[in-house]
Amino acid sequence: MKKIIDLIRVDLISAKGRNKGIFFLIFLLTAAFVVIGMITEALFMVFSIIVLGVMLVPFITMAEKTHNAGKIFTVIPTDRKSIVISRFALTTGIYTVFSIIIFILYLIMEKFSDFHTSMISKDISNLYEVSSGFGTGIQMKAMENSIFWFIFAVTLMVMAGQHRRYFKNGISSKNNNLLKSFLKFLGGIAIFYAVSAGIIFIFNIDILKPALIVLVNMLIALATPMNGMLLSIILIFIGFGFTLYQLVSSVVDYEAREL
């Protein structure tokens, strides 16, 4: 355990010496979404965790390139497994703590949502109110909570994927910088939508409909109790479960890699 804490400290020291401009860019983008969420719609705060999550892993790993800090691991007495675990623990820890703070802030702002110039919630609430009644179990609040933790889980998975790519292929000035990571993330979403649209267009939506119905019904059933917190717990579990899988795979990949 001490070894892992020491390695986390090494990572933090290397990151400290990184370009201050990039640090401020992440800070500004994250803060901007928090402020937007505070003055408009509380749910917008979720964008801040996406920004932090997607940019955090490249920010820490790229420190190695800037200061040649990667070599430090060849001189300090440690094993590759501990390096992987420490890196995963550091980024996942920062991201999780930050997300919890944002969620608490979001809950506080939701309490004062009447003072907001509502951009989304009121319209959706009105729409929901129209179709509410027996048989429509999911509540607006439950939906918002679930969306928050869904985004948390997806970003966590993306972060785990970034880690794995790094431990598998190493760092490259060509393909690993902050802006590229962010654009890759957006590109990934675009490709996902394009492929989905392609499948729907080519094979006809009817093929996907039954599977979608199972998924949507289950999601709605899980989102209904406890204001969506049950579904949120499950999503968090999935996020961490996938991270654990990527951690194991990263250990194997990193140990097999020629440095």
Next chain:
Amino acid sequence: MKRILRRTAAIIASAVLTVCTQPFSAFAEDDGDIKFPSGVPVSSVIKIQEKIDAHPYNIKKRDKSNAHVELIFHGDEILYTRYYGCTNIEEHTLADENSVFEWGSISKTFTWVSIMQLWEQGKIDLEADIRTYLPDNFFRHLKYDDPITLMDIMNHKGGWCEKFYDSTSADMAAMPSLEEALRNTEPAQTYRPGEVASYSNWAAALAGLIVQRVSGMDYVEYVHKNIFEPLGMEHTTAGPDFTDNPWVREQRLKTICYETSLHKSYIENEYGIIEDEMIEEYKSKGTCLFNDQLYPCGAITGTLGDLATYAQAFVNDDHPLFQNAETQEKLLSGSSFYGNTDIPCFSYGFDVKEYNYTRTFGHTGSTFGCVANMEFDPVSKFGVVGLSNCGDDFPNSLCASVFGRLKAQKYIGEDYEKADMTPYSGYYSNTRTHAAGMGKFILYMDAFSIDNINAAKVADDVFLEYHSEDYYDDSIYGIVYNSDGTRGIVNSCSEYLEIKHYVPKLCLLAGFMLCGVASLFILLAKRKLNKAHKAAPLSFAHIITAGQFAKIISLAAMISIVVIRVKGDNDGLTKTEGTVIGIIQFVCLAVCGLALIAAAYSFIAKKKLPYGRIRSLSCFAGNLITVSAMFFFEMYNFWCC
């Protein structure tokens, strides 16, 4: 001159006074301007409808839309008939008086009428155990020994939920008898008879078999002789294959069924401005013909005219369907009520609908291709019937004009208050959903909470769910208490039953699904470790790995139930599909059980492995959740569901 003027003025004044002080009804009858129960004059509704029909948009769309036919009657008189749209859009065949549609569940009312006919003849006792009228050992899946009466069946309180298995036959030659079909598709009895209202097609068909056995006639023959013939319904069939009326068969084959989808389109208007418009697109589903083995519950097919004739019989003082007027009165007097009030929620198999100023009886119907509606008010004698060949186009657009609406302000007064629903707080699920067998998990995916609804109190345990938007009608609901301590919320023949300890049960289901997904990643990680020769297997690793495969297969088998049902328009699985899935789940259950024991042994064994304890503990937990969920949700139970 003055005298002439005074006399003229006096005559005019007296004439005005005479007219104005006449009773409203006399005035109305003189002008033929009677009013609907909604309070709207008949003539104005008809004029508006005619204007709508004559609107260029509707004329243009007429031969591009699905058929939507509706009719308003008052006693024997047909006040208005609207044949709109096509029975075949591709060939532009417009709907007319010869168009035939399936009436769906309206067919059940023919069974209920038959039962009441036999009751008034003294051949049937509504309170006797139905086993009296059935062959020995007819039921195989009864959970309760309590007697099941015909009253229970008419109120959908026989205790059966919806059938799980498909009851349609592709080939008429292979069609079993009604008795055989009922035996083959007997659902699990999940509720105590006489307590919980659970809409059941199977039970309605069972009542048809009772009609057959008590009358000594084939059910189709009975309906023809005792309902169609006395009413002169020549364009209707009751048999599953239309062979009892070749004309209807011929006409039905001409009717194509549709489903609609809405999409936005941009068009240029007459002023050259681009406007967006919602375009309704019709997708053909073909003829959607099906041979229902349980035909008494939904096989009747006919014209709009015949449906009107049938509905008119219930507002006819000559009671053409019954020997005695009392039988008709009893049929429409209500058989179950909201709380302790005299507001009926169901009446001997007929739906009861509450409006501000009136109460209607009738039934709705839906098949794979058609939808139908029948609603009448036996007091004012007004009625509306409608048919359509598109499931998304329910033919009840005239009901609001005729019967009005149900709004809390009018029904219980302007100063109603929001009722405290805390005593009824909990999670509820529709009793029609499967509550036993391999489809039991579906119940837990449909549940909802009533904590956030807006309700106003009507009487003790009776409330009105209201909407702030004027567009939506409010709904009346009653609370019922069952002998097992659960609560139910009743609306007409629908009941929503409280699920005790819903959240832990839902967690178990979610845990089962998560274990399936997690197993996939565990297997991938294992593969990775094996390739890198880094694997440090637990004791009995092969059994544990087989357990992980079993979890994935079991999850896939569970999902396949919903997939098959959705693909088959919710008509259920075939026996073969059910048996295969059940056996797969049995094997998975056995493998997961073995993996559970292996994980427990691994945990106890003193084999030193990296993270050995955590791994064996998580493996044990995963298998325990899976096995528990499979037992609780009866995922293997294909014989009684």
